[in-house]
Amino acid sequence: MALSKVLCRQLPLRKFLPSVSCIYINNKQETRLLSSSEIQFAKLAQEKKPDWNRAVSEAEKIVGYPTSFLSLRWLLSDEIANVALHLRKLVGSNHPLLKTAKGLLYNGKNNMQAWGLIVLLISKAAGHSADIPDMEQDKAAGVLHSQRALAEVTEMIRTSHLVHKGLVNLQPPNNIDATGDMMFGNKIALLSGDYLLSNSCIELANLRNQDLVELMSSAVRDLSEAEFVGPRDKQNNPLPAKPKSNQVEYTQFTDNNLEPLVVSEALGNAQAEWTLRHVLNAGSLLGKSCQGTLKLAGHSEDLQEKGYLFGKHLALAWQACLDREPFQQGSTGPFSLVCAPMIFTLQHKPELYVHIENGLETVDDVDYDLLRKEVMEGPGLDLTKKLQKEHSQAALQVLNELPASDARTALANIIAAMQES
Template identity: 45%
Template sequence: MPYTLMRHLRRAALVTQQIRVESTMTNLTQKDFLFRPPLAHWTKVIKEAEKIVGYPTSFMNLRWLLSDEFANLAMHLRKVVDSNHPIIKTARSIIYNEQNTLQPWGLVILLLSKAFNPSNTTLLASQVTENQRILAELTEMIRTGHYVHCGLLNVPVEEREQNMDTSMFANKIAVLIGDYLLVTANSMLARLKNQDLSYLISTALRDISEGEFFGDRDAQNMPIPGKPVMNDSDEFQISSDTLPLDVRNTLGSPIREWTLRTMYNGGSLFGRGCQGALLLSGQTLEEQEKAYLFGCHLCLTWQAASELQNFTSQKKESYSLVSAPVLFALNDNPELYSVIEEARNNLNDIDLEKFRMDVVKTDAIERTKLLYIENAKKVYNYIEILSESESEVISTIKSLVKTL
């Protein structure tokens, strides 16, 4: 094995070992990002999917984790492993977790690419496949870079000289790691030399940025749910056009607010990634738009399933205050919003376990289950419209939803 590769592997292993050290995390209720949907037979489904695409997606992380630039940042990250900074939790999610950090987004994009690519082995077809692999990887990198940036601590100016050096240093590392991933992803996108694809991904980046300014936030930039409204309209129309997402009459309306927040937090990016896969394979504009809607509703399905698990699991899972069960509970029992109002400046002051019990007493869990079922049905409908034949690839995509 070449010396350079051995050096990278040893360095990555050392950093991983350091990051696995248990540390006391701050009780942040920042929005949840789905690195892996909560599938009962996840590993089996993933292995079957990877056999079809012929590409082990677990190595998509290694391509940039073992680079010199990221390795240098990771060495600095070791200096703050004993702190309670959110970047440590983020790093552990990226480098190590119980499910081997499998990446569903990139894999689905590769599956779509496999389903709609020409079967011939010409040089042009090979180039299309390689470009789609790059698209899958850069989509994952953009999501991870945004996730890292969201893990910053807002340290008050008056406290920055009071033993806050570690937090400030960790913030700098988080900014550098996030910037590195985003810049690398954009450079990969530029190298594809496809103006239409660049336009699609740029609209997703716009949505991610606009999401950071949607709704009220506390001192740590954690989103505050909208005040519930009685005469709300629950329909949110997801459109495949590239206009900014419609924010009118969303705050306080549980389904509309939840859908919009999920689209901002990654649904739009995943949808554009699926759309881009079909664009690169030369499919019609109509087929590309269906792929976008498929990706959006698949992301919504995974998000609803993840939030359900957080509230129904025997373990005391953390949860976001803008998750679907919380928004439904606030709508069912508006008096609960007084708890949010009292902790408006710092959501960490909320007793999350007591608040969880209040949420469970409402119809929030059942309504979230219905939300999941509705989006899962739309995923099936779009994938059947996209492909009339029941191929092995399409069956595997369906399995990613069915085993939730």
């Protein structure tokens, strides 16, 4: 869903930003492909159509049929039919679940699938060891059936987290739920999220790979941990921590990614805090899924580790790209207070933190126009752009170690499309 948001909103951005070609890709044919798509980008920009969709739909062809878990099997299950029925009762209420559901179902089919798609693309790009029996392969798509299942699990876990995040806090005494709509919406949201989570449990168990189960479970743990980082308002919206004067380099992610992340040290250090939040929130799941899919293919620990880095960096690049979007010329309205431009600006000008503190009750109380102006005038946006580029390049660096293939090109195209914006 976040993806669809990126894609819908990123098109105006493209106008301002110079195109970045994929310098890492040397293969002749790929260069041709890339440049042709650059031409396409230019055309598309004129037509006000996001090139993202093109990069994604081309990539989809490479790994076979669309990858979304929103498959017939899923839609036809009893529980989902049940949910759909109950959702109707919520129409007219303000429960955010409706918005979440709408985002899941109608927000452009291409975008929904991107996470699973990336898992499949990296699967195909890396190939698999020769001793895996034919039975377990999807020859046409060039991936294993187990890898496709894992891609589905990735999407289910992500969706489940989004749905759970979309609950409304009804903790007494600030229970303002006269009609019971909110309570009912919470019930449905919670159960739907749990349903997806329990389904991923079963899908994972069926893969009969306990290392993978442990890895993916730790990704679920990280997602739930993400919702506890730093100060929060009453609806659990995140606020940045008070900036610290001495910045430290944040180096957490090396040894064993099954261990939980240390939180306290990162808070108040702009880049470290941002990285921590979004590794927990997104990087961990995509990273571990990419790592897991290479595990299923029988690749070395070393390559699996690189798969993790690829997914993590890609997710962070993505997030940075998302974070810049509310600061385009002419944007108004609220934005996430923990987006990279805001956090960088705070670091640069700590006295702004009093404005952040206005949001401790609810983030709606924050003066967004004032903060936006500060962000636009400060170094935050440039630093975010730099951050995005670093992560994009780190992801491309991993890609470079894989043999040339259509899947590798597609991934590079996706990264390029993102960098463009």
